[in-house]
Amino acid sequence: MGMEYIIEMLNITKSFPGIIANDAITLQLRKGExxxxxxxxxxxxxxxxxxxxxxxxxxxxxxxxxxxxxxINNPNDANNLGxxxxxxxxxxxxxxxxxxxxxxxVETTKNGFLKMDExxxxxxxxxxxxxxxxxxxxxxxxxxxxxxQRVEILKMLYRDNEILIFDEPTAVLxxxxxxxxxxxxxxxxxxxxxxxxxxxxxxxxxxxxxxxTVLRKGKYIGTVDVQTTSKETMSEMxxxxxxxxxxxxxxxxxxxxxxEVRSLTVSSKRxxxxxxNNVSFTVKKGEILCIAGIxxxxxxxxxxxxxxLGPIESGQIFLNGKEITKMSVRDRNVLGMSxxxxxxxxxxxxxxxxxxxxxxxxxxxxxxxxDHGFIKFNATHTYADRLITEFDIRSSQGxxxxxxxxxxxxxxxxxxxxxxxxxPEILIAVQPTRGLDVGAIEYIHKQLVEQRNxxxxxxxxxxxxxxxxxxxDRILVLFEGEIVADLxxxxxxxxELGLYMAGSKRKEVVL
Amino acid sequence: MKTFRKILLGEEFNRATASIIAILIGLLVGxxxxxxxxxxxxxxxxxxxxxxxxxxxxxxxxQVLYFATPLILTGLSVGFAFKTGLFNIxxxxxFIIGAFAAVYIGVTCTFLPAPLHWIAAxxxxxxxxxxxxxxxxxxxxxxxxxxxxxxxMMNYIGMYLANYLTKSTIYDIRKAQSLNVAxxxxxxxxxxxxxFYNDLGGVKDLSxxxxxxxxxxxxxxxxxxxxxxxxxxxxxxxxxxxQNASNYAGINAKRSIVLSMVxxxxxxxxxxxxxxxxxxxGRHLKVVDMLAVEGFNGIxxxxxxxxxxxGIIFSAFIIAYITQGGNYLQTxxxxxxxxxxxxACIIYFSAFALYFRKLxxxxxxxxxxxxx
Ligand SMILES: Nc1ncnc2c1ncn2[C@@H]1O[C@H](COP(=O)(O)OP(=O)(O)OP(=O)(O)O)[C@@H](O)[C@H]1O
Ligand SMILES: [Mg+2]
Numbered sequence: 105m106g107m108e109y110i111i112e113m114l115n116i117t118k119s120f121p122g123i124i125a126n127d128a129i130t131l132q133l134r135k136g137e138x139x140x141x142x143x144x145x146x147x148x149x150x151x152x153x154x155x156x157x158x159x160x161x162x163x164x165x166x167x168x169x170x171x172x173x174x175x176i177n178n179p180n181d182a183n184n185l186g187x188x189x190x191x192x193x194x195x196x197x198x199x200x201x202x203x204x205x206x207x208x209x210v211e212t213t214k215n216g217f218l219k220m221d222e223x224x225x226x227x228x229x230x231x232x233x234x235x236x237x238x239x240x241x242x243x244x245x246x247x248x249x250x251x252x253q254r255v256e257i258l259k260m261l262y263r264d265n266e267i268l269i270f271d272e273p274t275a276v277l278x279x280x281x282x283x284x285x286x287x288x289x290x291x292x293x294x295x296x297x298x299x300x301x302x303x304x305x306x307x308x309x310x311x312x313x314x315x316x317t318v319l320r321k322g323k324y325i326g327t328v329d330v331q332t333t334s335k336e337t338m339s340e341m342x343x344x345x346x347x348x349x350x351x352x353x354x355x356x357x358x359x360x361x362x363x364e365v366r367s368l369t370v371s372s373k374r375x376x377x378x379x380x381n382n383v384s385f386t387v388k389k390g391e392i393l394c395i396a397g398i399x400x401x402x403x404x405x406x407x408x409x410x411x412x413l414g415p416i417e418s419g420q421i422f423l424n425g426k427e428i429t430k431m432s433v434r435d436r437n438v439l440g441m442s443x444x445x446x447x448x449x450x451x452x453x454x455x456x457x458x459x460x461x462x463x464x465x466x467x468x469x470x471x472x473x474x475d476h477g478f479i480k481f482n483a484t485h486t487y488a489d490r491l492i493t494e495f496d497i498r499s500s501q502g503x504x505x506x507x508x509x510x511x512x513x514x515x516x517x518x519x520x521x522x523x524x525x526x527x528p529e530i531l532i533a534v535q536p537t538r539g540l541d542v543g544a545i546e547y548i549h550k551q552l553v554e555q556r557n558x559x560x561x562x563x564x565x566x567x568x569x570x571x572x573x574x575x576x577d578r579i580l581v582l583f584e585g586e587i588v589a590d591l592x593x594x595x596x597x598x599x600e601l602g603l604y605m606a607g608s609k610r611k612e613v614v615l
Numbered sequence: 616m617k618t619f620r621k622i623l624l625g626e627e628f629n630r631a632t633a634s635i636i637a638i639l640i641g642l643l644v645g646x647x648x649x650x651x652x653x654x655x656x657x658x659x660x661x662x663x664x665x666x667x668x669x670x671x672x673x674x675x676x677x678q679v680l681y682f683a684t685p686l687i688l689t690g691l692s693v694g695f696a697f698k699t700g701l702f703n704i705x706x707x708x709x710f711i712i713g714a715f716a717a718v719y720i721g722v723t724c725t726f727l728p729a730p731l732h733w734i735a736a737x738x739x740x741x742x743x744x745x746x747x748x749x750x751x752x753x754x755x756x757x758x759x760x761x762x763x764x765x766x767x768m769m770n771y772i773g774m775y776l777a778n779y780l781t782k783s784t785i786y787d788i789r790k791a792q793s794l795n796v797a798x799x800x801x802x803x804x805x806x807x808x809x810x811f812y813n814d815l816g817g818v819k820d821l822s823x824x825x826x827x828x829x830x831x832x833x834x835x836x837x838x839x840x841x842x843x844x845x846x847x848x849x850x851x852x853x854x855x856x857x858q859n860a861s862n863y864a865g866i867n868a869k870r871s872i873v874l875s876m877v878x879x880x881x882x883x884x885x886x887x888x889x890x891x892x893x894x895x896x897g898r899h900l901k902v903v904d905m906l907a908v909e910g911f912n913g914i915x916x917x918x919x920x921x922x923x924x925x926g927i928i929f930s931a932f933i934i935a936y937i938t939q940g941g942n943y944l945q946t947x948x949x950x951x952x953x954x955x956x957x958x959a960c961i962i963y964f965s966a967f968a969l970y971f972r973k974l975x976x977x978x979x980x981x982x983x984x985x986x987x
Contacts, residue, residue, distance in 0.1 A: 413862060434865030443863070451863040456856045461849070465864045468846050477845050 109171075110135040110298050111156070111187075111267055116165035118148075118155055120509065123500035125151040126162065127322045131300075133267070138289060138299045140309040140330065142342050143319035144541040145513025146498040149302050150192055152319070153269050156300075157189040158182040188260030189269040192302075192512045192539070193449055194252050196244045202251075203227060203240040206259050223262075230261045234288050246374075248400055249276045257288070268292065269300045272512065274308055275539040278399045278567050286312045304513075304541045306335040318342050343543045353553045355577075362561040363387040363530045368419030370405045370585075378417070379405035381585040387530065387561040392552060394564045394576030398605050402585035403565050404446060407534055410563075411443045412436050413451075423530060437466050440529030444519055444536045446565075452519045453507045460488035460503035463522050495521040496547070512539045524551055531555055534565040549575055569598050583607045634919050634926070638933060641965030645957050652953045660947050664957070667940035675939065677811025677822025681893070683935035684824075685710070687831040688886025689913025690931050691838050694922035696879040698842055700855025703876065705751055705766025706883040707910030708773030709744040713884025714891045714907075715777040716743035718900055721796025721892055722785045732799035737830075737888045744884015745877045747773055752876030756869040762876065770906055778902045786902075793891075793900035801894040802827050823897045827889035832928060834885070839924035851875050883910060915966040937961055 111133040118126040125148045133139050141149050154160045156167065158176040167174055169185055176182050182189070196205050207223045224240060231238055236254040244252060253273060260268055270289070274282045289312055293299055301313060309316055309330060316333070318325040318341040325341050340346060364386040372379035380402045387393045397403055408414025410421060412433040421429045428436055445451035453462050464473050464484055473480050473487070488503035497517045499505035507515060516539050523531065533552065537545045552575055556562050566572050572579060573593050581589040581604040589604040589611045603609040645664065649657040663670060668679035689706045696703035717740035720732075727735055747769055754760035787794045805826025813820040842848040854861045854871040861868045890909065891898050916934055920926030941958040945951065 411863075432865065432867075433862060437865050445863060450857075450859050452860065454853050454856045454860050457853070465853075465860070468849055474846050477847060479844060479846055479849060 137314040140313035140316040146511040147319040186266040188265030190256040192271040198245040364422040392562040397582035442523040442528035446534040455508040491521040641961040644964040645961035664940040667936040674813040677824035681824040685886040685890040686931035690916030690927040692882035694917035699851040699875040707906040708770035709880040709883035710887040710910040713740035713744035714887030717888035721800030729799040740888025745881035748880020752873040756872040918966040
């Protein structure tokens with residue numbers, strides 16, 4: 105007892121209407137360690153961390169710091185105790201600059217005026233020290249998620265926090281960024297800071313964490329030493345069954361060309377260079393075509409152009425032989441285009457609608473859910489209940505749960521259920537497994553393969569090399585808005601793929 | 616005990632209670648202002664406010680309903696816009712332009728027979744109000760100009776335009792107000808003349824209230840259905856919550872914003888028509904440089920009604936009741952300006968005190984936590 109643990113959360117219980125999110129959970133954090141928190145989507149990880157950060161008050165349980173009981177009623181209390189948190193969904197102010205966001209709430213002032221210079225010096229020093237590159241004067245809305253995350257980390261360091269909570273920091277990062285982040289976390293732990301780290305990726309736990317606490321459906325399952333515990337054991341503790349890490353799939357039998365893109369060019373908002381430059385490809389029926397590449401090489405613009413959400417400069421798009429280049433989003437959807445968007449909060453969900461209302465977002469106007477302009481609520485809830493069971497969407501109040509209150513992974517599952525259930529002709533899936541637990545990833549990969557087996561076309565945009573290699577039938581590599589390689593997963597290696605993605609290798613692409 | 620707590624923490628209860636507590640707080644503040652301005656008569660004055668419309672019998676109650684009518688509509692206007700993510704502060708302009716359109720048709724188009732005449736006048740009011748909101752709607756949707764800024768601008772343009780047009784077309788110089796609308800343009804009584812009158816020795820002293828209140832209630836129910844039950848409402852709300860996701864779902868977000876604003880404007884414009892098509896004893900357009908109070912009061916009405924159309928009916932009644940009581944304060948030694956201040960205090964503090972809605976569950980839980 106006593107000084108061994110810097111933070112102890114003992115018997116923490118926190119419930120929401122309809123669910124006990126944390127049921128007498130205990131978590132003990134040693135000073136200077138990286139402590140992973142593992143659990144399925146909706147297991148209660150974010151809730152537990154929010155309790156530690158003062159966002160929620162537990163009904164039961166005790167929190168101690170260095171052996172002394174503390175009460176954390178709000179994030180300010182947490183901050184005064186040296187606890188900082190990077191949230192699963194960032195909490196930055198979009199139209200403030202990076203620097204303004206970092207110092208927000210702890211501004212130093214002189215005679216009522218902000219002393220920005222001092223703050224700037226300190227921020228830039230921290231940025232240099234840890235290799236957290238940021239542009240201090242750019243607006244948040246103009247920077248990539250990777251940089252937004254660095255801003256969140258700098259926010260904690262700027263406040264001299266010594267207990268750092270990272271809620272799924274790697275879900276939104278590129279493999280390169282993940283590696284950097286792992287390095288930074290180790291460095292911070294080496295300096296004596298204690299880190300709580302939520303992730304669904306067992307590799308990351310293996311490579312960085314010292315110990316790992318596992319939760320399942322709101323209950324504490326155990327804490328293990330990472331060095332001496334296998335990935336399989338950890339995932340079994342978490343899910344309660346064995347998980348298959350690779351998927352069985354037959355070779356694809358590509359059929360007629362189905363979805364075709366001709367000489368697509370999209371101009372860039374930020375520079376004179378084209379975001380997407382003269383890109384052509386086809387996705388055949390019964391094929392999963394994957395667009396691989398490092399984030400920011402034109403994937404977002406490409407997908408926005410294909411789905412009708414963003415402008416194009418020139419080029420043509422065909423679905424089933426029909427030109428859809430100028431069609432509205434609605435018409436494309438009706439024609440059979442499904443889209444799992446990159447940013448679930450921005451595009452994918454109406455957070456203040458219920459789960460049921462979100463599940464009919466693309467179908468509410470069809471006769472199935474609408475009668476003379478009135479929404480058929482019974483049909484809606486029946487439909488929602490079916491998807492909830494089928495896709496194992498966990499929430500506190502079933503179809504009536506507000507999307508906002510659902511866990512990140514379950515929000516993602518809701519989108520997947522909606523888009524896959526539309527029985528699409530072409531499924532455009534951007535990072536579909538972002539934030540999902542291993543069990544759910546397994547399920548979604550199976551679904552993608554099933555779509556393709558039933559003769560549908562799937563366009564998968566992914567940053568995760570494992571996913572790219574495992575799921576796709578064919579890989580196109582996008583680099584600076586251009587396709588630089590057309591590969592078969594069986595005939596290439598992760599290393600080679602990496603070289604193409606980094607732009608250091610290039611193959612003449614014949615289409 | 617457990618079920619009791621459940622009710623206390625329940626959403627609906629929490630909502631209704633919060634509104635009631637808010638009104639009580641507003642009244643308390645009003646009482647303080649009474650004390651400060653005239654402590655000797657404060658208590659008597661407070662009693663008058665509380666007895667509101669009742670103090671002058673059935674006719675008084677009728678007057679309360681008459682003044683609640685436009686408030687229901689402007690409250691709906693603000694509440695509807697709010698549900699769809701817009702802040703319609705342009706109700707005074709939409710209201711007065713609607714009122715002018717109604718009165719203009721009411722005075723000039725005398726060739727129309729009875730039901731057609733007032734129906735045409737109400738339609739004109741509705742369309743005029745809608746047009747007045749169309750401009751901020753378009754500015755918001757296509758140029759990203761915040762609707763609050765453009766609506767405030769439209770309020771002043773509307774006020775001066777209504778003044779100018781009234782003076783140059785339908786003005787009664789002797790009475791310094793708009794001419795009476797033709798009898799065929801006065802809203803029918805809708806049976807209310809059998810209830811709301813005072814008997815002055817065999818002579819009926821009728822209240823001004825007319826079927827406008829029925830129309831207001833029907834419109835509120837209609838709006839309730841549109842917001843909650845239709846695909847149209849689903850689309851508008853979706854755009855209010857998240858424009859990106861709406862576009863993603865194939866909803867035309869720009870069109871939805873414009874439509875939301877126009878409908879909000881139509882509601883406020885109709886409110887103007889309903890108030891002013893009320894015969895010689897009713898309201899007349901006056902040429903004064905003041906934004907329509909009924910317009911602005913739509914904001915507290917919507918807040919107290921929590922933007923729920925049915926809630927708005929009740930909150931409009933309450934605010935009309937208190938306002939009416941306030942008017943009777945003139946029988947005591949209160950300056951008219953002080954009366955305005957007192958009423959404004961009650962109304963706006965009530966709206967303000969709605970923050971209690973957030974505090975309520977917190978307070979109950981806190982008390983419970985200590986006991987366990
Ligand atoms: N504010 C809230 N109101 C109601 N229910 C909530 C709220 N926050 C979380 N929940 C519920 O509590 C449970 C645990 O959610 P939590 O966000 O902690 O999961 P998680 O382990 O972080 O999952 P994920 O890996 O998907 O992020 C979920 O069932 C969720 O629906
Ligand atoms: Mg979470």
